[in-house]
Amino acid sequence: MSDQLSPKITVIIAVYNGAKTLQQCIDSVAQQTYANKQLIIIDGGSADGTVELLKRNDSHISYWVSESDNGIYNAWNKGLKQAKSDWICFLGADDFFWDDQVLERVSMQLERLPVDVRVAYGQIMLLTADGVNIHATGEPWAKVKKHFKHKMSIPHPGVMHHRSLFELHGKFDESFRIVGDYELLLRELKTGDAVFLPDIIVTGMRQGGISSNPEQSLTILREVRRAQVMHGQSVPSRVWLMAVVRVYIRLLLWGVLGEKRTRKALDFGRRIIGLPAYWTKI
Structure with a gap:
């Protein structure tokens, strides 16, 4: 496959004090x-060796800068100004490409779209934070579109x-702190379609922090709701309301049982419905 015919892919990484994991992220790109x-x-002006x-x-690295910013979406928007490619993907400093042939396989499928x-x-x-596999996630668009x-x-x-996504819809809305990626994609996918690339694990993503804290989960849901209202969904859906209920149940259990027992109880519930353990691993 010649470089002239294959799509160029830009990888944009946002980092702040991420020296512990950034090298693995860079290596995973360089070794493609x-x-x-x-x-x-x-980089958002790190002081930890980044x-x-x-x-x-x-x-x-084709381009890098270290200066104060206003969060991950501000950083990604800065990166977009430097992007010279047909296709763009965004990683955090904790993420990394799953193997050294990911972009090769992805590009072959992108060419046919x-x-x-x-x-x-x-x-x-x-x-996990220590790099132990939990499970793969991501299902075909026909299944998750609804x-x-x-x-x-x-x-x-x-x-x-x-690239045309940003030319048509603009860049990330920097007023969001956590779900600006969802809001951007909602601009396109509330009426359009995405394409699932089968049989490819693109990225490894460490869990913990925001994803495991019930209070932060409520913040995420509030931002999700704000994005939905921006795009014409004036009434909250049953799916969103049930997500809120689940978070409040987690908060209640956290207070009554403590964090450790709550995590065990949540994973017991996941196993009952045929899902792999998650909460005891993060």
Whole structure:
């Protein structure tokens, strides 16, 4: 496959004090067998050795900057100004490409897509903070399309965004702190379609922090609801309301049973309905 015919792919990484995991993220891009790629890293003014790490990896990075910013979506928007590619994906410093042939396999499928497709995605592997596999996530669009208006039903670290998505809809809304990726994709997918790239785990994504804290989960749901209202959903859906109920149940259990027992109880419930353990692993 020649570079002239294959789609160029830009990888934009936002980082702030991420020196512990950023090297793995950079290596996962640098070691890709696919040559037609661009790596952009936007650092928010780190003071933990991240800048020194970026300097050591300068030969692998097309563009990087370290300066204060207003959060991840501000950082990604800065990166978009430097992007020179047909397709763009966004990673955090905790993420990394799953193997060294990911972009090769992704590009082969992107080449075959109709010209009007602006969003394509594969699966991601959820990991513990220590890098132990939890389970893969990401299902075909035909299965999750009906849910997208109600929640983020595709894994953003596995998403490829065509340049035309930003030309048509603009950049990330920086007033969001957590779900700006969902709001951006909602602009396209509330009426359009995404394409699932089968048999590809794109990214490994560490869990913990925001994803495991009930209070933060409520913040996420509030932002999701704000995005939905912005896009014409004046009445909250049953799916969103049930998600709120589940978070309040978690909060109640957290207070009564404590965090450890609550995590065990939640995973017991997951096993009953045939899902793998999650809460005791993050």
